[in-house]
């Protein structure tokens with residue numbers, strides 16, 4: 001988004017966030033009222049598409065960063081390709097988990113706390129909004145705004161991990177869903193655990209970027225570290241866009 | 255010796271030991287405090303071994319310094335783009351960022367690991383020479399056989415990584431790989447993994463074979479966990495290596511090197527890397543799920559808890575079938591790469607050959623369940639998987655037609671590399687022709703789990719990897735060292751290995767058809783297989799001996815080989831147009847691609863043109 005000015009970029013971020021929020025509510029209502037699987041899939045794909053395009057800027061892969069192979073712009077292009085290849089690889093792990101979930105549980109799901117599930121989903125969604133905001137601030141040279149938005153993202157990310165591992169896991173265990181009980185417990189802990197592990201690495205990544213930004217390592221023109229952390233963070237959000245309905249919304253409770 | 259003690263390798267190993275003890279000690283302490291059983295049959299308890307193994311692996315990487323630049327970046331400290339390597343041999347046991355050094359590190363490690371896997375094979379092959387149990391018990395036999403399988407797979411992964419690392423940047427005119435630190439990282443993580451793999455021998459072994467199927471793997475000794483951990487770590491090496499290669503080819507090519515002027519080996523490497531980048535995650539996931547089932551009692555593959563053991567096989571083969579193409583595509587690329595040089599004719603059907611690698615890789619994603627015709631999976635899956643598997647024969651056939659047509663009417667010379675190329679074609683043809691009977695459901699129900707399969711896949715692995723790997727070493731050895739390997743010893747190697755190998759695999763297929771089951775330590779003398787098994791064992795030892803000849807030749811030629819600084823094979827490829835050994839930062843002057851890569855024998859044709867100055 002190098003060509004847009006700052007208010008425009010921020011406004012776009014807000015618009016996308018509103019779309020995502022509305023779709024999440026819609027998803028929840030569809031699941032409660034209709035239990036229509038195809039609709040849920042369409043909503044999830046739409047949400048993921050919005051994030052991948054507007055927040056992760058996948059189109060930047062096509063950027064013509066010609067010129068010297070030694071230039072920062074060209075190297076950033078190479079780094080960007082490397083990161084996306086990594087995300088492609090990583091998505092096979094999550095894909096494999098989804099396949100396992102549907103193979104083992106079919107159209108049933110564990111009995112989980114719906115309010116909490118929606119709550120952590122909203123926390124992660126809001127964190128994505130601030131992450132996007134932080135990146136546009138950096139791209140427009142607003143260091144102070146970048147630091148504030150990144151800090152909020154980190155806090156929300158940590159909140160998500162605590163919500164899932166610290167609260168949800170305890171509640172589920174109290175309901176009798178344990179790792180060593182029936183296989184729905186195994187699947188639940190494996191999926192949420194793998195995702196929470198990625199959120200945790202994202203938080204650490206953001207914390208590193210936050211510290212480096214305070215040391216003025218980045219500038220409006222040269223901030224590959226920030227871009228990488230941002231894209232990774234949104235990727236973790238995309239994973240949850242599929243994991244949330246797979247665990248909480250699709251199928252009937254066992 | 256002092257150089258060894260000061261090397262990154264020695265530091266890494268020391269830290270691996272320390273890290274393992276700390277990790278395992280921590281878990282042991284926690285278990286003692288929680289009132290759980292603190293110690294197990296092998297000193298530490300199983301969770302302590304697994305956690306210790308994980309910490310030890312990370313400690314190796316921290317201790318040997320391969321991640322130190324990344325740590326500096328994380329702390330906001332800039333680093334140099336290039337590192338200078340010391341001039342002597344010690345650069346090979348230290349962290350280097352030079353793709354050529356890393357390529358040689360991979361290749362040498364591959365040869366060592368190949369020797370290890372061969373030794374395991376010799377041990378259990380000796381046991382099989384006669385019916386009855388002579389000197390191994392059941393678990394020892396199973397562990398030897400399982401380790402032979404997985405150690406060879408690791409050796410092959412290291413071998414192709416060695417070839418791709420050394421060759422691809424040279425072939426496309428890049429100064430290095432796209433991510434040199436990631437490249438070094440991908441190599442060094444295989445060292446702790448190799449140690450965990452072998453450690454399983456001393457931790458009770460494992461009796462599942464290399465496939466690690468539950469439910470057996472869910473209750474095998476601790477060695478099983480170390481096997482899973484090791485394969486998981488090697489998998490990451492493969493994933494990151496594939497990522498690096500794809501980025502390198504996409505971003506670092508010389509001017510004028512459009513997609514249909516890429517050398518065939520580069521096309522093969524792209525296809526291989528696409529598979530290792532993506533599918534490897536699923537074998538990692540399946541192994542991780544069994545590890546967790548053992549550690550935390552999760553019920554994924556335990557029917558008593560609603561789990562499904564067949565799910566494991568789906569996840570496992572989703573990687574492990576395409577993995578076969580990871581093993582063979584680079585080798586088939588080497589064959590297509592070298593053939594025109596020794597035939598002095600253009601490669602027949604360049605575009606078709608380039609696309610056939612991608613075709614094999616993509617179709618390969620849709621065939622995995624042909625390993626599961628007898629597993630009890632849903633029957634309606636059998637026929638689609640049969641047809642998708644048979645479809646692989648089409649792009650593979652394209653390669654054979656291209657090779658035969660390239661050979662046709664050429665001015666063929668047969669030095670050692672070309673001998674191995676021709677041997678590879680013949681052996682791979684045997685492997686290819688024995689494939690369709692296994693892909694066809696009706697015949698596979700009979701052949702499954704017999705020595706026919708063992709013969710078939712040894713043919714594909716030797717034809718697709720071992721022969722081309724040796725060809726590549728004999729061919730590019732002068733590029734790396736400025737000397738050539740001894741021709742006479744090279745021919746001894748070939749003529750000892752090839753007949754012995756063909757006898758071995760045909761013998762395996764013969765008794766397989768007659769009902770000899772694979773993976774078993776003993777057989778009934780009344781079956782009448784004793785003589786054939788004795789012949790197989792003798793043939794196995796001949797192959798082993800021939801590889802010893804190769805290793806002797808390799809090390810002798812490094813010091814005493816005949817000097818060969820110029821374009822020894824009269825190749826058109828850019829790396830041969832500059833003197834050997836290759837300078838540290840590759841080409842002093844960049845080149846531009848101005849013609850087709852394989853137009854051998856066409857007057858006035860030119861592939862690359864070097865710039866007049868920097």
Ligand SMILES: [Cu+2]
Nearest residue numbers: 575622624625
């Ligand atoms: Cu297969």
